[in-house]
Amino acid sequence: MAPDIVNVCVIGAGRAGMIHAANFRKSVPYARLAAFADPNREAAEQAARSLEVDKVYTDYRDALADESIHAVVVVTPTVYHREIVVAAAAAGKHVLCEKPMAMNEAECKEMIEACERGGVKLQLAFMRRFDESFRDAKRQIEAGAIGDVVMVKSLTRGPSTPMPWMYDIRKSNGPLAEVNSHDIDTLRWFAGSEIAEVHAAGGNFRCPDIREEFPDFYDTVAMTARFADGKLGSIDGAMGVQYGYDSRVEILGTEGVIYLGQTHERTIVTARRDKTLQRPFMNSWRSLFKEAYLAEDSDFIACIREDRTPAVTGYDGMMAVRIVEAGNASLARGELVRLAD
Template identity: 35%
Template sequence: MRKVGIGLVGVGAMGRVHAENVALKIPQAKLVAVADSFVEPARKVASNLDVGTVYSDFSGLIDDKNVEAIIMAVPPYLKKDMIVKAARAGKHVFVEKPMTLSSRDADEIIRETDQAGIKIQVGYQRRSDHSFRRAERAIREGKIGKILMMSSHTRDPPGLSPNYYLDFAKSGGIMADTCSHDFDVIRWLSGTEVSKVYADGEILVYHKELDPSGIPDHVVVTLSLKGGGMAHIDSCAYAVYGYDVQAEVIGMKGAAFVGIGERYATTILDESGHHGEYPMSYAERFAQAYHDEVEDFARCIIENKTPRVTARDGRAAIEIGFAADESMKRKAPVTISG
């Protein structure tokens, strides 16, 4: 079987998930090199996964003839330049969300990757999750009917985010980093674009002493859809019970609910009630999706197909996020032109 030679940049929390999947679980791909500006963790990952080549700089992957595609799991502010360099070197790109941090950069990414004719996929893994895909299928098969109301929710367990997150210019804050997943879900499941947002946010837990960034840790956004219907999303940074992602779609003929996703199918009931166990991390909740999205990316390269989540999707999700940030600032609804 043909194997796509993959180089990975960024061996942090997310990069390690992708590294393990590519090295051990995806037959269509081979992890040939890893790069990280902190070279020690990169060496450790490489040695654990039997990867021969380690670079302390991204450019090593660009010059490496064995690297056919690059997975990017670095802080968002670095991605645009890396994508452009990869495209110009003819290397395919799988980039973790958010793809970049401005519409202008997103346009440059689209232009450069189109021109180079490379594949680019953005890591909105909910589109590869079996539960979300089941909901999507029901919608496409007409079982839900015309969509009236939708929602998407992301609740993170307690714990501070990576250091770079606290710098808005590097992470894009809660709207680009976290809620862009929810914006992508709303676009994908509704099959339409978002025309207007109204957002509000508060710092309820991570006050100044814990997090000096001033980025809200709780937000609610209402969204108007071009194709009709209403939607809302929220994000909570302090869910003591676990990592909780849900979505709801209510239509004229039926409804689809994607629930929190219990760890086990078994339900335990006793005199004190029902006991469920929930995933405590995104890596656990979306293990299947993180695997499938990269396997799909490798297949797209081998079979010359268009990836499931394109650079245009990556742009649309962050554009909604920027409008939501603007709405929070202005305390007023913001219209999305694109």
């Protein structure tokens, strides 16, 4: 039987972790932010103070041993996801895992199986599926508003320069994983089909200092896809673009098109005496998808209390990782990669 109030521990006190934590602390019904876990004690304690949380752990295993905690949010570097999720499942904790789900498909399968054995929920944090505009687009597609979907295009470009650990593709899986996992899931969701083949090209245009040490790193990528049912897809991703946070989607049908996304953070437009218009560009994903994060976190708790399958499952996370692996293989070989059925 689900508890009346679900006690949540956030594992990882970084930027995304703090978004989830603030939601559980203040805004998610039937949830309570009970603890932080982070190997950096100073970061964990600062996060706890800012949200008035008493419990702090520097070892996530100690948090899992706490019987008062019912669920965890895993917001660590991807390389640690499998280990933490498998351990959480064994401890009987429900799991909301940030993207990318894991480093490879085999790790994803292990995580899914562990959660099935443990009888716990496993939800993947593709928060765009909880954005009201994205949901409206899905409803319109299903209602036939644009006829049959022909092509889905999705782009994400971030302003931040890569963190040092991201330069090693073997540790980060590159921007296709760190930036474009959401786009991959978006393509699958709106197309309603699985990707059958991909071709990717990329380059390092903004990080010249690391080219010699990390020759495989790319900060910009373009990937085309063909779905099993013949639909087409494309993804455009970049890191360190400087101009702002840019996330847009175009869904082309036989009888129309749907556009998603906005490039402006505020509605103010200034007309200057030099006859130019000035409008602030979107600054961060934290602003653009603020409400989607809250809806995602709220649905996670509802899944636990209602004992239902999450809207975004471990399978969805695994399929995105499969496409990341195929895209990176295409980049490395310079050729089309076909995915196994």
